[in-house]
Amino acid sequence: MFQAWRKSRIRPLNSDLAHWLAYGAPPPERIGNFKIFSYLGEGADHLTVFLSAVPRIRNSSLWIRMLNLIITTIVLLLSLRGLLLNRWFETGLTLRFLMLYFLAATFPLGLLTVTAIAYHYQTTLSAQNQIAENLEGCLRQFETRKMQIQEKYRNTSRQLFTDSQLSRMIEQYGIDNMQVKDRINNSFRNRDVPLPILGFYLLDLAGNGLEFAEAGASDRLKDIFAIYRASIILNLRDQFRISNPAATLPEFKLSEEEELGAKAYGAVTANPFLVELEKRRNFVLSQISGGGTASLIYDYLTVQGHKKASLFIAW
Structure with missing residues (x-):
């Protein structure tokens, strides 16, 4: 088993x-x-x-069941005799003294039995509490370990967001170059303990660029990113306009689903999704996906002095 x-x-x-x-x-x-x-x-x-x-849970012993049956039968027969013949059970003086003697002797034995049962119960309860405390400590250690791993993911992602070499590679080779892709992947893989990721998106002002997904995670990554794609690109374009207001931006079209989703979110929360997502930029977000929970983070990359690309990472 x-x-x-x-x-x-x-x-x-x-x-x-x-x-x-x-x-x-x-x-x-x-x-x-x-x-x-x-x-x-x-x-x-x-x-x-x-x-x-x-x-x-053990069944009662056979002799206990037989004893209960005999006692119940005797009590029932004596009660029927009293009801039918008006002859109730009477005890003699000798039997009464014997019963009183046994009752007097039984009291300390009963007290001893109760004390033993209480001691056994307390010992068992203490052992169970100790096991529960040990398990709780193990769970706390596991949670701490999980937080440490999440911290490694967060720090690695934030290093990429401010990686000047990555920005120079995008400027020199283009946003969809394989060297750019390898630079991002190696940041997670070339470590003492590799950090596997679901994938990432590196997109420009027009929503075009580089996409990478681990084997078997492509559909899951697309489902996650589809929620944030339009808002991330629109916020990136707004950031670019701030530093370069005279520049002409490339065309970026929203799909019908993205427009409806943004309107629905605004109608329910009375806050634009663009604003809410921008507040959480460079912070780790959690999302239920594929029967589990995925973590994600995104931020903008500065290329040639302007925010021209957005990097979205999920693990």
């Missing part, structure tokens, strides 16, 4: 880091008579797995 769980839930970390960032470690679940928990520590080469036995 454990092997089946491992094959269905665990993916290689080195080749599928994006999945781990989106979904994290496998959630707790039950495997047979055990419950399994998993945790991936910082810098760890292996996934830590914790198995906890699920308490079993």
Whole structure:
């Protein structure tokens, strides 16, 4: 059962880091008579797995059921005899003294039993609390590790936004040149721990340029970028007009879906989507996509002293 769980839930970390960032470690679940928990520590080469036995609910013993049946039968017969024959159960003096004696002896034994049960309950509860605290600590460490990875993505992206060499390459070779593409990709790949990305868009004032998507992520990246494309380009054009008001901008057409989407957002929120998106420029945004959560960030690149390109990165 454990092997089946491992094959269905665990993916290689080195080749599928994006999945781990989106979904994290496998959630707790039950495997047979055990419950399994998993945790991936910082810098760890292996996934830590914790198995906890699920308490079993045992059926009552046969002798207890028989004793209950006998006692119930005797009480029922004595009650029927009293009701039908008016002969109720009476105890003699000797039996009464014996019962009082046993009751007196049973009290300290009962108190001892209650104390033992309370001690066992408290010990079990303390052990469960300790396990819960350990698991909570593991989850906090995982969350910290996730935040550290997100910080690496954010810092790498912001370095690209201000990369003077990248700007010179765009100026010299053009925005859709392969060297420009490799420059962006290598910033994420050529590291001690590579940072896989879904892809990126590098577009000019007309909305043309470079597109890159990892294998199998092209449709997902297009769905994400389609929401922001028009607003990013329009804001880029506004930024360019500020620094170069006399320049003639190339034509940029909005699709019907983009126009309707912007109008719908403005009607619902009473704020233009252009303004709201510009407020979040150079900040990491999260979006649910493809059954997981994608992170994205964008900003403008300064080429020849003017903001002429926008770089949109998703992971």
